[in-house]
Amino acid sequence: MQHVLDTLRERGFLAQMTFEDELYEQLKEPTTFYVGFDPTADSLHIGHYIPIMAMAHMQKAGHKPIALMGGGTAMIGDPSGKTDMRKMMTVETIDDNVAAIKKQMSRFLDFSEGKAIIVNNGDWLRNLNFIEFMRDIGSMFSVNTMLRADCYKARMESENGLSFLEFTYMLMQSYDFLELFHRYGCRLEMGGNDQWSNMLGGADLVRRKDHEKAFACTFQLLLTHDGKKMGKTEKGALWLDPNKCSPFDFYQYWRNVDDKDVEKCLGLLTFLPMDEVRRLGALEGSEINEAKKVLAFEVTKLVHGEEEAQKAAEAALALFAGGMNAANVPTFEISAADLANDARVTTMLVASGLCKSQSDARNQIKAGAVTLADEKVTDMMATIDAAMFGEEGVMLQKGKKGFRRLMLK
Secondary structure, eight states: OOOHHHHHHTTTOEEEEESSSHHHTTTTOOEEEEEEEESSSSSSHHHHHHHHHHHHHHTTTTTEEEEEEEETGGOOOOOOTTTSOOOOOOOOHHHHHHHHHHHHHHSSSSOGSSSSEHHHHHHHHHOOOOHHHHHTTTTGOHHHHHTTTTHHHHHHTTOOOOOOOTTTTTHHHHHHHHHHHHHHHOOOOEGGGGHHHHHHHHHHHHHHHHHOOOEEEEEOOOOTTTOOOOOTTTEEOBBBBTSSSHHHHHHHHOOOOOOOHHHHHHHHHOOOOHHHHHHHTTTGGGGGGHHHHHHHHHHHHHHHHHHHHHHHHHHHHHHHHSSSSOOSOOOEEEOOHHHHHBBBBHHHHTTSSSSSSSSHHHHHTTTTTTEEEEEEOHHHHHHHGGGOTTTTBBEEETTTTEEEEEEEE
């Protein structure tokens, strides 16, 4: 059986790791590892999906994942890659987000019979004694070393600088590793490459404090071939929650990725064998569209289930190839009162989520990118009439990729 690090490397996950030879030997036997998830929203997004897929590969290889919810660290906020301090969240909001993410996580990992566990670092961080913590843990960290960390650079150079609150984040995250080692024998932290400095702090703390083996391993961030972050949509992040991003919109995102990114995405985001990934990635011209269909279906199936993936594929076929009906296109319901109050097409574009604002909607109409019931909209003040709605509603389209089926309540 292929070593799990070789599997992760072949599929494009690995970025950096500590003590590679030692870690290679460690993972020849079942090892408990963890990945942290800060509950800054009530849903995971596609940026979390890379470490989740890596966790699944690790679990399939016989290792035990800990999904660590940041119920404690979220009260401080990770400064990594941020130029401004994160908005402070209430304990109630954090706890609600943790509960929602826990529910989502069970779609991707096997939590039966203790094969994986979900832990909340709020259980130990929220009740720490400050003086005891600083004497015991703070004394193990060099401020000079911390200030050189990439996670602090952007904040140090920003107009508002770096608050002491955020400066302590590395200590909190490092302490998580030590606590998980004590509680569960955890020896490895994994996560996105933007967490490298924080993760080094945790592995080093376990080694210095307890004189035990501890490792850090980071994954590549999900970037396009030219280095831009993937997963950004007009409505923000590409959420894994179907209420924040419909299965159809999710499917369409992957159906429309750049040709040069197809093979990478297939390797990272699906469980297809690498021989098949390479075969699909090598397709050229119009044939690459078949690879994109496979990518879109496989990722949507993993995130939303096979039934929703099939519905999304059929809806796409209906819209782009005139195949079946478009019943599975995302629907936006409008009441007669809504129409009586404001029936402008620009209002419907914003309300349905196709446009970010009225000015965006007007710009789209000006650019000739909006159609209603297969007719191009050219009038900024154009309205929707109740008589336009058939049994299956009326289709509102923005550009080549944005669709909403408007239905009267």
